Amino acid sequence: MDILPKLRALHLTRLQSRRTRLIRRWLALGLLVLGGLLLVHPGSARGAPTVLAAHDLPSGATLRAADVRVADLPDETRPMGVLSTLDAVDGRLLAGAVRAGEPLTDVRLATVPDPGDPGTATVPVRLADVAIAELLRPGQRVDVVAAPEPAAPASASVLASGATVVTIGHREPSALKGPLVLLRLPEASATRVAAISLERPVTVTLR
Incomplete structure (x- = not known):
């Protein structure tokens, strides 16, 4: 007479175990999908566009497209005066040397007269x-x-x-x-x- 309750308890244990495994699988799938969304839409999670040096650059270098890249950084890591578009640095001169990955700010760019200035x-x-x-x-x-x-x-x-x-x-x-x-x-x-x-x-x- 004691066998029936034991079978019922064993059946319930197996159901709970299957339910736990199923929940874990759905959680893992949800995290995987969330990670993919963050990679596709990084700006929504990582902050605002920021211009970074693509490699080490010497003082006086004329910036070109290959010298910089744009990445989304959290607001708390973006320095004051940081540049956000490639157009803001294209053809400009560096006032000082920068390291690869360093955010470019307005004070890093030299202000020189326009070569087309008359006189x-x-x-x-x-x-x-x-x-x-x-x-x-x-x-x-x-x-x-x-x-x-x-x-x-x-x-x-x-x-x-x-x-x-x-x-x-x-x-x-x-x-x-x-x-x-x-x-x-x-x-x-x-x-x-x-x-x-x-x-x-x-x-x-x-x-």
């Missing part, structure tokens, strides 16, 4: 002092100074005031002088700087 010209200058070139950043304002003339060794001359650094070239290890620096300045001053830099050593003073 201005870009002049390549190779600075006599290598150490000074290493201190320069795109968008920085400098004064161009020439070494004293042989006939007047006590007087240096300011060739141009308020020139804007456009970009800094790479220094060659074997070169005795500094790297080539592109400066944007008024046309009249640009002609004078270009001519004198061929005859006398030229450097810059920082503002």
Whole structure:
């Protein structure tokens, strides 16, 4: 007479076990579907579009599509002034070096005069002092100074005031002088700087 209750209890135990396995399977399936939705629609869960450096970039680099990428980051991890579109960085110059994966902000981009501005010209200058070139950043304002003339060794001359650094070239290890620096300045001053830099050593003073 005791066999029937035991069979009923065993049957109930098996039903509960099957129900538990079924619930676990549905939960696993639900998590899998949720994960797939997050991959397809990352912006809804991960935050807002953010422009990141695709690889290490040097100071003065001109940004192109291959240099950056857009990813969605949570608002709490996005720094102030962060850029969100590729159009905001295309063709712009970096004011400083950045690491791969670093968010790009407005202060990372150099502000330089438009090459199409009337009355201005870009002049390549190779600075006599290598150490000074290493201190320069795109968008920085400098004064161009020439070494004293042989006939007047006590007087240096300011060739141009308020020139804007456009970009800094790479220094060659074997070169005795500094790297080539592109400066944007008024046309009249640009002609004078270009001519004198061929005859006398030229450097810059920082503002």
